Amino acid sequence: MPGVAHYSLPGTGPMLCVGHSHVACVARAATARGVALQALNFWEMPGAIERDDGPPRFTPALEQRLRQHDGPLFSLIGGAVHGVVGMLVHPRRFDFVLPWEPDLPLDPAAEVLPALAVRAILESLMTEYLALMTELRLLCRGPMFHLEAPPPYADAQRMHADIPWALYPGMCQEISPASMRYKLWRLHSRIVRDWCDAAGVTFVACPSPAIDAGGFLREPYYGDGAHANEAYGELVLGQMRQLA
Amino acid sequence: MSHPYRDIPDAQRWSRAMAGRASNEVDPVWPAPFRIEPESRIVTAGSCFAQHVARHLGERGRPCFVTESAHPLLPPSVAAAFNYGVYSARYGNIYTPRQLLQLWRRSTGAFVPRDDRWDQDGACFDPFRPTIQPGGFSSPREYAEDRRRHFAAVCRAFGEMDVFVFTLGLTECWASREDGAVYPLCPGVAAGRFEADRHGFLNLTVEEVVADMTSFVTEVRAVNPRMKMILTVSPVPLAATAERQHVLAASVHSKAVLRVAADRLARLPGVCYFPAYEIIGAAGNDYFATDRRSVTEAGVSRVMALFFQHVLGDSDGSPMVAAGDEFMQRSQVVIDAWCDEQRLDPVGRSYQATEPRDERH
Numbered sequence: 001m002p003g004v005a006h007y008s009l010p011g012t013g014p015m016l017c018v019g020h021s022h023v024a025c026v027a028r029a030a031t032a033r034g035v036a037l038q039a040l041n042f043w044e045m046p047g048a049i050e051r052d053d054g055p056p057r058f059t060p061a062l063e064q065r066l067r068q069h070d071g072p073l074f075s076l077i078g079g080a081v082h083g084v085v086g087m088l089v090h091p092r093r094f095d096f097v098l099p100w101e102p103d104l105p106l107d108p109a110a111e112v113l114p115a116l117a118v119r120a121i122l123e124s125l126m127t128e129y130l131a132l133m134t135e136l137r138l139l140c141r142g143p144m145f146h147l148e149a150p151p152p153y154a155d156a157q158r159m160h161a162d163i164p165w166a167l168y169p170g171m172c173q174e175i176s177p178a179s180m181r182y183k184l185w186r187l188h189s190r191i192v193r194d195w196c197d198a199a200g201v202t203f204v205a206c207p208s209p210a211i212d213a214g215g216f217l218r219e220p221y222y223g224d225g226a227h228a229n230e231a232y233g234e235l236v237l238g239q240m241r242q243l244a
Numbered sequence: 245m246s247h248p249y250r251d252i253p254d255a256q257r258w259s260r261a262m263a264g265r266a267s268n269e270v271d272p273v274w275p276a277p278f279r280i281e282p283e284s285r286i287v288t289a290g291s292c293f294a295q296h297v298a299r300h301l302g303e304r305g306r307p308c309f310v311t312e313s314a315h316p317l318l319p320p321s322v323a324a325a326f327n328y329g330v331y332s333a334r335y336g337n338i339y340t341p342r343q344l345l346q347l348w349r350r351s352t353g354a355f356v357p358r359d360d361r362w363d364q365d366g367a368c369f370d371p372f373r374p375t376i377q378p379g380g381f382s383s384p385r386e387y388a389e390d391r392r393r394h395f396a397a398v399c400r401a402f403g404e405m406d407v408f409v410f411t412l413g414l415t416e417c418w419a420s421r422e423d424g425a426v427y428p429l430c431p432g433v434a435a436g437r438f439e440a441d442r443h444g445f446l447n448l449t450v451e452e453v454v455a456d457m458t459s460f461v462t463e464v465r466a467v468n469p470r471m472k473m474i475l476t477v478s479p480v481p482l483a484a485t486a487e488r489q490h491v492l493a494a495s496v497h498s499k500a501v502l503r504v505a506a507d508r509l510a511r512l513p514g515v516c517y518f519p520a521y522e523i524i525g526a527a528g529n530d531y532f533a534t535d536r537r538s539v540t541e542a543g544v545s546r547v548m549a550l551f552f553q554h555v556l557g558d559s560d561g562s563p564m565v566a567a568g569d570e571f572m573q574r575s576q577v578v579i580d581a582w583c584d585e586q587r588l589d590p591v592g593r594s595y596q597a598t599e600p601r602d603e604r605h
Contacts, residue, residue, distance in 0.1 A: 121318060
């Protein structure tokens with residue numbers, strides 16, 4: 001499997017963490033703390049996922065590698081779809097009522113979409129990620145844990161400075177209201193949690209020290225607006241070590 | 245010998261207009277008193293047959309005037325499931341003239357039914373749109389917000405339309421005994437709970453149908469004087485009757501009432517009747533499916549072909565194709581690139597503790 005050996009941590013430990021971009025902060029923390037961790041970030045592994053006509057599949061070589069892993073498997077697959085849908089204000093501004101926290105603020109300038117419709121939008125974009133998680137569940141012999149994606153950061157002004165707008169001419173340059181981004185993250189997590197419950201996978205909520213009273217990512221853990229930083233990765237690493 | 249039938253047009257004589265003609269050769273449309281202009285804003289509503297009318301208008305390049313459209317982020321299948329794009333606004337099927345009048349009055353605030361909301365299985369249902377979205381509304385607040393927007397969309401649709409195409413569907417309905425509010429579906433069928441002491445059965449008479457429709461026309465024209473109306477009667481028989489009689493007899497009675505009422509209403513200025521009921525009914529089994537109730541696509545197409553020919557004039561017939569949501573595509577690219585930076589980030593890529601930290605952190 002080209003790329004895997006090159007990019008994974010040196011040495012083989014009992015912990016294996018696979019996923020997409022949110023793997024990076026955990027891997028950095030592991031390196032910094034000398035924790036043995038195999039980290040597979042699919043963004044770094046072009047060709048690791050085969051897409052024919054059916055659902056996405058890992059290559060046979062990667063499948064073999066995953067099958068041979070005895071210990072627990074930690075998933076950080078996906079975790080960005082809520083950002084795709086609502087990090088930036090849509091030209092046709094929208095918002096929704098989170099069913100289990102209906103009193104959260106609504107954008108007064110937005111049209112309110114049914115929460116189930118917003119859920120369907122997210123689910124339609126998460127299909128591939130959930131398919132990969134299904135594949136993982138079938139392959140791994142030990143327990144499987146899915147680590148929740150980090151919550152959004154409340155301060156849109158700071159995020160704004162980190163977005164490389166020049167690369168994306170024509171994109172709306174307004175970041176969605178914090179409550180909207182928070183609701184999308186919660187709904188995204190609910191979808192993943194529901195999948196985990198049905199698949200026998202343990203859903204691990206993001207570390208509570210990283211979350212402020214409003215449910216947002218605390219400042220010391222801010223990464224680049226879409227991701228958390230190494231300090232956050234260290235908290236997640238602590239969760240993993242407790243579970244392993 | 246001279247008599248009134250001697251020189252009548254062929255269309256008035258059965259032997260020439262009907263006998264020996266195939267179903268797709270029968271054309272019972274009488275010249276309409278007005279035509280729908282290309283720039284006209286068309287709103288459709290009515291029983292389930294009205295859905296076909298709206299769909300065909302869109303497919304043939306004359307989409308309805310939509311005031312409550314699906315958000316472009318919604319995949320088409322989801323938008324359809326949530327009843328976006330079926331009619332001008334998300335009011336669902338309107339089976340009776342009383343339901344239509346009530347919708348207008350509720351939207352303008354002139355009538356507020358006491359039966360406001362049905363809470364059931366952790367969701368909220370609109371008694372007057374119980375099937376408008378799968379699973380109902382997720383919270384009372386979502387329901388209130390949606391209804392507020394919906395009423396505004398209805399007011400705009402009816403207040404700004406040029407032509408209203410309404411399909412009269414049923415005379416039978418269920419009403420609240422408290423304030424007379426009528427339900428599109430009997431409580432308990434799709435949602436809610438039927439209570440005999442709270443819900444009563446109505447079978448509208450010709451006079452009631454005429455009165456309700458006349459009130460609707462009068463009240464809408466008070467804010468939209470240019471509104472013209474095309475009435476049709478749905479050829480779809482009743483699925484079930486609450487009358488103690490055979491469903492066929494009840495269906496014929498209901499359609500007869502609506503047909504007579506339509507004839508009387510067509511005498512109002514700016515109102516005309518389009519014989520969709522006759523086009524389908526005269527074709528016998530040709531335009532009905534084997535359940536003797538569902539109108540086949542061939543039947544709908546024949547109705548709409550005549551509608552376009554006589555009422556709308558020519559159309560290029562090109563179907564309307566919804567564009568994908570550009571925002572989503574661009575946003576996906578941005579997020580992907582951003583996530584990709586985690587790969588390109590030298591610290592994240594090699595996982596070497598000795599490499600420098602990302603300065604942005």
